């Protein structure tokens with residue numbers, strides 16, 4: 001007689017027996033094993049998350065719960081999604097058990113598009129035999145490409161969420177109300193990057209919200225996002241920017257995007273300790289990376305679409321300025337950076353030279369604002385944290401009537417922490 005098929009119940013019984021009698025462990029791990037064994041993930045495991053937007057392209061990322069392929073149907077008429085992006089790369093279509101990523105390209109600037117994702121389970125039995133499921137379609141969402149003719153721009157910033165789902169619920173609800181062109185997630189999305197399930201839960205479906213299905217996410221890495229044994233896979237969920245210029249290969253986490261009269265610049269401060277710190281065991285080289293970003297920043301600020309922007313706002317996780325002469329600049333082995341001295345020294349003068357008005361930071365888990373000075377053209381604002389003792393903030397800005405207005409909201413109290421107005425650049 002053949003053994004019976006390994007049904008879920010059989011598997012649960014088997015795991016229970018193995019754990020208790022086979023390995024001699026207690027009944028508690030047996031229960032955990034049983035629970036793990038019955039986790040049945042849905043085929044589509046997150047809403048789409050739009051990323052890496054340009055005037056003519058955008059990347060759609062979503063999570064799947066089992067091996068699958070997928071594609072995106074899109075068009076300018078909500079009733080007729082007559083174009084398809086298949087995401088082919090070197091002849092192969094996407095196939096993954098947790099993440100799908102499709103780039104839409106050759107889009108028209110300043111145009112509204114409608115789209116939906118299609119996901120089909122796909123199981124290889126052998127090289128000539130496979131099982132393919134019927135496609136499952138998402139809701140229809142829309143986004144608008146940037147481009148000439150768009151007058152005003154806006155952004156919202158969240159930061160230091162550290163996987164806190166309660167905080168993420170507050171934040172994503174506020175983001176939905178604000179409806180800014182872009183959401184900047186300014187680092188420390190997680191505590192350390194450990195596995196795919198964690199990333200899906202914390203980043204692609206925070207509080208089960210379709211937070212970036214219509215307004216693209218701009219990811220800025222924090223020091224915690226570089227830690228953990230899975231951190232080098234983060235780009236499965238958070239793709240790097242396209243490498244049009246070979247010199248940008250080293251800096252593909254940096255971005256320079258335009259929306260209306262606003263240009264937004266993404267910089268990466270990296271770890272909050274020196275490269276030679278024992279915690280990195282010789283596996284870090286953030287110091288030369290910050291130098292490479294100085295050169296990228298100069299190139300980015302000279303691009304015509306950025307140089308012509310009346311307002312330029314830069315984003316980086318660790319503040320690059322401190323008025324406290326005793327503050328830890330991240331260049332000593334003791335403690336950790338409250339600001340990034342090397343980045344401030346390298347990037348600060350370039351930001352001033354180009355008349356950048358504002359730098360938006362995070363990391364300190366406490367709201368703070370430093371106004372510009374005659375020597376430093378840029379103000380620096382720091383967002384809050386995520387736990388019960390900290391202020392949970394959304395920083396948001398928009399241009400209107402030739403001015404940039406910046407507002408910081410505290411979400412638990414509902415209080416506005418500050419509001420500032422910036423004039424057009426003169427540089």
Ligand SMILES: [Fe+2]
Nearest residue numbers: 188222223363
């Ligand atoms: Fe941080």
